[in-house]
Amino acid sequence: MTLTISAPPHKVKGITVNKIMWGKVLALVPVSLVAIYFFGFPALGILLASVITAVATEAGIQKVFNQEITIADGHAVLIGLMLALVLPYDAPIWIAVIGSFFAIAIVKHAYGGIGSYMFNPVLVSWVFLNLSWTSIMTTKSTPHIIALTDLILENGAGFLVGVSPIALIGGVVLILMRYIEWRVPLSYLITTLLLVFLLKDDLSYVITGAYLFGVLFIATDSATIPITKKGRIIYGIVCGVLTVLYGYYASYVTGTFYALMLANCIAPYIEIKTLPKPFGGDGK
């Protein structure tokens, strides 16, 4: 009789990195479809160019550096898709190609690949594009959710993602399925709403597709947030405060992205300041 011996555990849960990444991709499909429906072929072109560039860049880098090619884990697809969604619908295709390449090559792989990067590749790439080609990246209109129908189809959307806030519901499903964690989005959302209420700002400019995309998909990028329980709540609060700070004086759409990138900067600091107290006797 041949018996297998191995260290425990002998059974693990079915959740894998691949499932998490492809789950996020799937959750972003509805909003992409609405964007294609609303903006037509230019949106489809941006989405395809961005995703294909991201996957090709990752495969190329891993091939050149003799690493295992991991495009099947869905992370490159996810970054390409997310980047395309934060571009204006009238952006030229080459913007999507450059942004996607920058996100994967510089922000993801130069910093060590999946799980190791310090900043969310989509955010950094967006900021890079915004600073380099400001006129292209500036949207022609600002989303303004006045009626309920605007939640379903927003005519004033600047970025692809702004087209339909309700289509981002997949992110909430992922939280309920525990594919993405709940502490950051919840404390982020509550902080924002609370501050907007206190400052008597107009909520219809806040609950845009870009903001919800930030809450559900960018702020929850696990590599860039603290891992301690308390730290994640504080991180959400910081995101909320920074978002309102930007939004109150400028725009909640771009404000969300800048705020999240700044919050990325202090995530490690939050983590080391919120290390849990030890369970033993020296936990005062």
Place this chain on the structure above:
Amino acid sequence: MGNYNNLETINFLKKLPEDVVIPLRQHKGAPCKPLVSVGDTVLAGQQIGEAVGSGSAPVHASVSGIVAAIDELPHPSGNKIPSIVITVDEQQQSIEFNPLDNPDQSEIKQIIKDAGVVEIYGTPTCEVIENIDTIILNVTYESSMIAGCVGINSYSSQVYKGLKFLMKASGAKQAIIAVNRNNKEVFRILSNLKLESNIRVVPLNIAYTLNMENLLVYDILGARNQMGGISQDVKVAVCGVNPAYEVYDSVVNGRPSMLMPVSVYGPVGNPQSILVPIGMRFKDIFEECGGCNGEPGKIIVNGLYTGIAQYTDEVPVVKQTAGILIQSPSEILSVQPVPCIHCARCVDVCPVDILPTRIAILADQGKFDDCRLMHVMNCVECGLCAVECPSKIPLLQLIKYAKVAIERTYVDMAEKESSNLTLGCASCEGGI
């Protein structure tokens, strides 16, 4: 995986095996000194091994027969342990059991000691109840180790009396029965018992298995314990259901610890909880349960998450065996770790508030001092982090690796038993 109705009650053996293997070490301490030699005839209940020093408990013959060999044989812990092999005879005679009438405190203590009752975590029960004022009866169990608690379903009054004997022997003022919140059956049984006022039932959310005694004490009493300390340091004893039953049996009937309930899961004809003599080989138990369906791929003792995979089915049941689990070759886990994505799932499930992924990364780099600063020694090795991990990183192994390294390096750490882990470079005899 088949019909599990037979796990909630204890079934009895239909046929004794041809021989049993009784290891002389079924506890934490040093192995017992054998009291018999090859060729001797032994009776069931006869003491065959004498306790040596603290942490050691006497062992008794669980069947009658002839001593066939005394040799180092496989033990479910993974090591080879000196064991006594007894060829079972047909008459099955036992020694005469002489229970004492109305024993007093010190007499009960002596009876428990002589009976060789050992807790599932390896400490003899008589040592667990020294210098304490509270006893916790742990009726929580992981689903693959149900036999550790199943006794309370069938023998609740005996277990309850055993608990009272333990309280009398130790002088404990109160006892707490810890039960899983969703275990309605046990609550019903306990409410029928009319518990005394100094015994209360506490519902709990998780299963407290081996190594988790300190956590159990903390969750119930809020008593924080020193790192690596034992529950006695805060004057609490954690006892299992089966030892409580054995205490009753030894005090009232005079019988020593001879039988163990074990639950058998997996592809066998009839998965069940079954009362077997200590020392019965796993292969004989599988036969008793209707035989394996096909070749087993993996045999795991004591739980899916933390259990030890056996390299042979010749290993015997010992006093720390509660569950035996068989996996068919297709069920065997084979995963490839990928980089950590810092999803913090391990942090969310950790019962002792450490950061498993950070510690695992430090351990992988050999930074054991940093691991210690991150409180790796608090880990209760429940394995939940490795179960949750989407990247399939062997978190539990890396944490154990760091713990062993720290135990061997620091002079202020308590002396530990030998471990199967080898540290550092294998070619230069282990490095550290």
